[in-house]
Amino acid sequence: MKNHVELRHLLHSEPELSGGERGTANTLLHYLQHHKPDSLISGIAGHGILAVYQGELPGQTILLRCDMDALPIDEKSNLTYRSRNKDISHKCGHDGHMAIMCGVAKELSTARPSRGTVALLFQPEEETGQGAFKVISELPLKPDICFALHNLPGFPLASIVTKEGAFAGASAGLIINLKGQSSHAAEPQEGISPAPAVASLISLFTELTKVPEGVMATLTHISIGKEAFGTSPGDATLMVTLRALTSRQMKKLTDQVSLNISEIASKNNLNFTTEWREEFPATNNAAIPNSIVEQTANELGYKVITTEKAFSWSEDFGHFTAKYTGALFGLGAGINHPPLHSPDYDFEDRLIPVGVAMFMGIIERFLKE
């Protein structure tokens, strides 16, 4: 049986995109079967896995969640365990998060809790914001509390980053389709070009990066007409990512943007449709689980860093904290560690025992109370 660093490297070498985590799930199932959970359920919301360890006495249920998917980023590295799948790589450290969770499974297999239930959830499709929502609707148990961690470059190695309340922001992807009418490029007045509306939308979204802190709209893609000189365009598509630190700010932002789009379209005589994708609610850390994280870190001697502001990135664990009492915490990956989602990022292996110790400490602290 592989140690957890080897397991992480194996998972790293076989990355899969959101929703396609079949091989990853097989690797995990193979590992988990050797560590004898009381129940092992696969195929949850696609390739999700739940490994359940029961204590001797009845008690509360604690759920720990990790994520399974990789990103559509080509890995340029000399790592011996570099990605074997072209244009796909683990650049968010979910390989490390899975290795940590497997370490917890191994610990529990030899030392079950005295009371209560521990459920280890391996969740697919985090990066697209689809997984948590789907998994929750198929979850065969009801957790009393839930926890997750994410490695965080830019913080001291093995520090524990916490914050009560809003921890990670909300975000949503918006696709705007504008429909006018194409015409000969010599007679643009005979058609309805979406170009002026696109210009208005570009300035709208540029302005929206300057509103209250943490609220932003990032234009990620634009296409207008076809690649041709002979035709004045009849349609356009824009893609925008909206972000806010709290769910309330997010609602305000989406309402405002929706209103502005419809005003701009009608002013320019265009029809339009909007599609919302990749919706992540804000992750809100409840007081009790957040203090369990801080007490556990203190007891284990890890430096606790409490952030003042919520992070502007989002995590689909927000779906869990919207439904259950829970907390997400950060594991510092080193001040100078390359950032998440960058091509030269790789998970810091020294965090594996730290993550395992944190989760084991959290389990013990919660279930004994």
Ligand SMILES: [Zn+2]
């Ligand atoms: Zn990510």
Ligand SMILES: [Zn+2]
């Ligand atoms: Zn991630």
